Amino acid sequence: MTQISVRVDGASYTDEVEPRTLLVHYLREQLGKVGTVVGCDTSNCGACTVHLDGEAVKSCTVLAVQAAGSEVTTIEGIAQNGSLHPMQKAFHELHGLQCGYCTPGMIMASIDLVGDNPDPSEHEVREGIEGNLCRCTGYQNIVRAVQQAAAEMRGAQA
Amino acid sequence: MTAVEDRPMTAGPAKEVGQARKRKEDARLITGKTTWTDNMVLPGMLHLAVVRSPVAHAKLGTIDVEAARSAPNVVAVFTGRDLAEEQGSIPCAWPVTPEMVNPGHPSVAVDEVNHVGEAVAVIVARSKTAAQDAVELVDVDYDPLPVVLDMERALAEGAALTHDHVASNESYRWIFDAGEAGTGSSTDEAFAKADVVVSRRFVQQRLIPAFMEPRSTVVQPQGDNYTMWSATQVPHILRIMLAMTTGVPEHKLRVIAPDVGGGFGGKLQVTPEEVITLLVAKRLGKPVKWTETRSESLMSAHHGRDQIQYVDIAADREGNVLGLKVHLLADMGAYLRLVTPGVPILGAFMFPAIYKFPAYRFDCQGVFTNKTPTDAYRGAGRPEATFAIERIMDELAVELGMDPLELRRKNWINADEFPFTTVAGLEYDSGDYEQATQQALELLGYDELREEQRRRRESNDPVQLGIGFSTFTEMCGLAPSRVLGSLSYGAGGWEHASIRMLPTGKVEVITGSTPHGQGHETAWSQLVADELGVPFEDIEVLHGDTAISPRGLDTYGSRSLVVGGAAVVNASQKVVAKARTVAAHLLEASEDDLQFESGTFSVRGTPGSGVSIQEIALATFAAHNFPDGVEPSIDADATFDPVNFSFPHGTHICAMEVDTETGMVTIRKYACVDDVGKIVNPLIVEGQIHGGLAQGIAQALYEEAVYDEDGNLTTGTFVDYLVPSAADLPHFDTGNTVHEAPGNPIGAKGVGEAGCIASTPAVVNAALDAVRHLGVTDILMPLTPERVWRAIHRGGDGGDRATAGTNAYGGAQTETTAGVSTPESRLGGDR
Numbered sequence: 007m008t009q010i011s012v013r014v015d016g017a018s019y020t021d022e023v024e025p026r027t028l029l030v031h032y033l034r035e036q037l038g039k040v041g042t043v044v045g046c047d048t049s050n051c052g053a054c055t056v057h058l059d060g061e062a063v064k065s066c067t068v069l070a071v072q073a074a075g076s077e078v079t080t081i082e083g084i085a086q087n088g089s090l091h092p093m094q095k096a097f098h099e100l101h102g103l104q105c106g107y108c109t110p111g112m113i114m115a116s117i118d119l120v121g122d123n124p125d126p127s128e129h130e131v132r133e134g135i136e137g138n139l140c141r142c143t144g145y146q147n148i149v150r151a152v153q154q155a156a157a158e159m160r161g162a163q164a
Numbered sequence: 165m166t167a168v169e170d171r172p173m174t175a176g177p178a179k180e181v182g183q184a185r186k187r188k189e190d191a192r193l194i195t196g197k198t199t200w201t202d203n204m205v206l207p208g209m210l211h212l213a214v215v216r217s218p219v220a221h222a223k224l225g226t227i228d229v230e231a232a233r234s235a236p237n238v239v240a241v242f243t244g245r246d247l248a249e250e251q252g253s254i255p256c257a258w259p260v261t262p263e264m265v266n267p268g269h270p271s272v273a274v275d276e277v278n279h280v281g282e283a284v285a286v287i288v289a290r291s292k293t294a295a296q297d298a299v300e301l302v303d304v305d306y307d308p309l310p311v312v313l314d315m316e317r318a319l320a321e322g323a324a325l326t327h328d329h330v331a332s333n334e335s336y337r338w339i340f341d342a343g344e345a346g347t348g349s350s351t352d353e354a355f356a357k358a359d360v361v362v363s364r365r366f367v368q369q370r371l372i373p374a375f376m377e378p379r380s381t382v383v384q385p386q387g388d389n390y391t392m393w394s395a396t397q398v399p400h401i402l403r404i405m406l407a408m409t410t411g412v413p414e415h416k417l418r419v420i421a422p423d424v425g426g427g428f429g430g431k432l433q434v435t436p437e438e439v440i441t442l443l444v445a446k447r448l449g450k451p452v453k454w455t456e457t458r459s460e461s462l463m464s465a466h467h468g469r470d471q472i473q474y475v476d477i478a479a480d481r482e483g484n485v486l487g488l489k490v491h492l493l494a495d496m497g498a499y500l501r502l503v504t505p506g507v508p509i510l511g512a513f514m515f516p517a518i519y520k521f522p523a524y525r526f527d528c529q530g531v532f533t534n535k536t537p538t539d540a541y542r543g544a545g546r547p548e549a550t551f552a553i554e555r556i557m558d559e560l561a562v563e564l565g566m567d568p569l570e571l572r573r574k575n576w577i578n579a580d581e582f583p584f585t586t587v588a589g590l591e592y593d594s595g596d597y598e599q600a601t602q603q604a605l606e607l608l609g610y611d612e613l614r615e616e617q618r619r620r621r622e623s624n625d626p627v628q629l630g631i632g633f634s635t636f637t638e639m640c641g642l643a644p645s646r647v648l649g650s651l652s653y654g655a656g657g658w659e660h661a662s663i664r665m666l667p668t669g670k671v672e673v674i675t676g677s678t679p680h681g682q683g684h685e686t687a688w689s690q691l692v693a694d695e696l697g698v699p700f701e702d703i704e705v706l707h708g709d710t711a712i713s714p715r716g717l718d719t720y721g722s723r724s725l726v727v728g729g730a731a732v733v734n735a736s737q738k739v740v741a742k743a744r745t746v747a748a749h750l751l752e753a754s755e756d757d758l759q760f761e762s763g764t765f766s767v768r769g770t771p772g773s774g775v776s777i778q779e780i781a782l783a784t785f786a787a788h789n790f791p792d793g794v795e796p797s798i799d800a801d802a803t804f805d806p807v808n809f810s811f812p813h814g815t816h817i818c819a820m821e822v823d824t825e826t827g828m829v830t831i832r833k834y835a836c837v838d839d840v841g842k843i844v845n846p847l848i849v850e851g852q853i854h855g856g857l858a859q860g861i862a863q864a865l866y867e868e869a870v871y872d873e874d875g876n877l878t879t880g881t882f883v884d885y886l887v888p889s890a891a892d893l894p895h896f897d898t899g900n901t902v903h904e905a906p907g908n909p910i911g912a913k914g915v916g917e918a919g920c921i922a923s924t925p926a927v928v929n930a931a932l933d934a935v936r937h938l939g940v941t942d943i944l945m946p947l948t949p950e951r952v953w954r955a956i957h958r959g960g961d962g963g964d965r966a967t968a969g970t971n972a973y974g975g976a977q978t979e980t981t982a983g984v985s986t987p988e989s990r991l992g993g994d995r
Contacts, residue, residue: 040203041196046458050882081196105681106193107425144854145890
């Protein structure tokens with residue numbers, strides 16, 4: 007077992023983990039951060055996407071020990087003072103989710119995408135979220151939501 | 165789409181139904197406050213891992229579990245022999261013929277394994293990792309048997325057998341002949357007098373539902389009671405079937421479907437793992453959890469489609485269709501699961517589609533192979549039927565030298581002919597195919613694209629353009645119980661609802677139709693808000709728990725709104741009727757003098773007098789001042805059993821670019837106009853269409869479950885099984901026409917499967933339209949660049965080398981599609 011200290015959604019944790027433990031399993035099973043989910047075992051689906059020091063990562067592709075000393079943000083940590091993140095709000099307003107299983111990862115990946123490209127075209131959004139699979143929506147409303155949130159996030163920065 | 169305010173801004177009684185309400189469900193789903201089954205943690209909970217067969221067909225020899233049993237933190241190991249007495253057989257609720265052969269389906273294999281991925285042992289451990297580690301320690305002797313994979317070979321004389329104890333690989337043969345049924349005339353006569361007969365062999369490749377949430381089951385024993393949480397579409401059916409299978413009495417079993425991450429038919433099942441989890445929890449008296457990996461899911465959860473379709477169509481020289489003959493081979497896989505044999509039968513009545521065929525014959529053989537069982541997948545039988553008819557209509561148009569749309573128009577049911585009884589004996593309820601088609605043509609920009617197609621053809625552009633149609637209908641709202649009975653299905657098709665009026669005026673709606681992404685909580689709230697005149701926000705929809713919602717038949721077949729929503733409306737109307745009696749008493753008026761508007765009863769012609777239904781709820785709770793002889797409750801139940809199916813329809817048009825140098829296909833534009841009857845929530849309806857389109861397009865272009873010649877699934881991860889990403893799909897231009905369904909109080913027809921049913925043939929027809937002038941007459945699905953390139957440059961359907969050495973259809977073992985002769989017709993056509 008290896009001891010790690012990590013900040014997750016603004017709180018500090020120190021835990022013993024098996025070296026082989028994936029970050030997603032640490033989040034779900036040791037911290038109870040079950041908002042982040044597992045959808046595959048080959049890093050294709052992106053359902054487990056979180057932010058590691060501000061960058062989107064698939065938390066099934068990161069070992070918990072690699073997150074030691076880092077700041078992790080999950081879907082449970084992006085609403086501020088009780089108000090939804092613009093990306094959460096846009097997914098709701100534009101019906102960018104149905105069953106909602108891919109949604110945490112999709113939202114986290116989309117926030118990172120907009121961070122890199124504040125005004126993405128439809129094509130850029132489609133390319134930018136291709137590492138996240140959704141089986142319900144056909145993606146059209148997700149693309150709209152990302153663009154709407156990007157506009158709101160640009161406005162907030164101005 | 166324009167954003168819609170949460171609250172109607174207009175004064176007066178704005179109707180909820182028809183508004184693009186944002187979904188109630190989203191609040192928890194966008195914040196991670198979800199209740200997926202795998203989230204569940206219970207004190208002392210044990211974890212399961214399943215040892216699965218790596219071979220497709222073998223006798224089981226010794227299973228040595230000692231090393232696993234003594235591994236750290238392993239609590240128990242069970243083999244099929246340990247569970248044989250209790251596990252029974254996975255139930256098949258649809259014996260389609262009295263003679264149907266069901267080989268039996270043990271949850272854990274006992275003597276023989278019949279497909280790769282079948283369970284052979286179960287590890288129970290204190291942690292999931294300990295259980296998975298111990299899987300490697302189980303040593304199984306497999307004594308290999310011949311592997312049966314190809315349906316056409318499986319039916320040949322002297323073929324090896326899928327199961328040791330069956331006489332042949334045919335499970336059943338099911339025939340519908342319109343001439344014999346009295347719903348049409350003889351196909352033999354129709355074909356004999358035809359000027360033109362076109363025959364084709366189409367392949368519906370095997371697909372995997374690939375819901376995003378892997379399956380998971382938790383069972384908690386409490387004395388002799390058991391609570392099961394499961395990622396299922398069908399908690400009610402699951403409870404009944406588990407009781408009948410395992411001997412745990414129904415009243416001792418509670419099944420809960422918490423948040424469920426998609427299903428698409430894939431979670432319409434009683435799975436071996438649900439049985440195993442229940443039996444292990446029962447044996448050990450401890451809570452037990454099983455959650456699958458994606459790889460386990462792809463190889464062991466049921467698959468869909470997988471048919472070979474021999475289709476013959478007869479017409480006169482003017483393009484009037486005279487007859488249709490369909491011979492299906494439907495791959496059951498190794499076992500019959502819940503509705504495996506019934507899936508092709510659900511399609512049996514839909515091959516004639518929207519066309520006025522005088523004669524029709526359908527002949528289906530269910531065939532066993534050593535592959536994962538098939539069962540429901542979005543559309544279940546109807547996408548297969550729609551593909552066959554919409555493809556062969558294009559082939560007939562080519563044969564006749566007619567425009568494909570003109571041929572359709574000449575033969576489809578006209579708007580003034582509804583209700584129309586088809587040659588298959590179904591009564592289509594309402595619609596207007598011309599109107600939907602006109603609207604779709606405009607949405608697509610048809611004339612411009614046809615012009616561009618002509619230019620590209622003339623200039624011999626390496627990128628050719630094609631336009632493909634699908635003018636589909638489907639059969640929704642499963643189902644009238646009597647019809648299901650006549651088809652030997654093991655249950656009814658009704659749906660149940662209850663309305664509970666709480667003392668504070670809030671409303672609980674209990675529905676038997678359990679959602680997994682469809683937005684029931686929002687749409688049902690809209691229905692009830694209109695019926696009761698209470699605010700949308702004051703309504704809570706409860707579902708998916710057999711203790712809370714004791715009666716229900718769950719969610720599949722686009723039935724939720726059409727059948728379940730109808731029950732909700734009827735129950736609401738009963739509440740209003742009961743409240744009226746109380747209101748009359750409180751207002752000291754005759755019931756006949758009361759009007760009910762916007763949630764308030766008032767005496768006609770007496771402004772200012774009035775009592776709201778929410779106030780009546782409180783008065784009912786107190787029951788201090790109640791009419792004599794009336795029980796103090798205004799709650800109500802309703803069970804709705806439809807008299808007929810509903811028949812959504814629409815016109816889907818795909819414009820496809822085909823790069824003739826690389827074989828790459830790109831959807832240039834996709835336009836569709838769907839008539840799903842009354843629209844309760846346009847936001848949700850559009851979303852359902854989008855999602856269906858994605859899955860239908862994925863069948864045409866991307867997805868196929870491929871087995872190698874030893875029966876290994878070679879598309880067993882998301883690396884190999886190509887669920888499309890956002891970058892793989894186009895923008896969709898969607899529209900609606902509205903012809904209400906007369907068969908339910910809402911007027912809705914069902915929308916869950918429409919996009920998936922309609923889109924596949926439109927996409928393939930479009931690709932063929934782009935390259936038909938180059939001599940291409942068919943391309944096997946999925947239309948990979950290699951297949952398309954080979955079809956253009958090497959002839960045939962592109963399926964020769966791409967899949968050689970595998971059992972993908974079109975592989976070396978099967979004939980090519982184009983020009984194949986079938987035993988079904990003896991006339992010329994294009995062969």
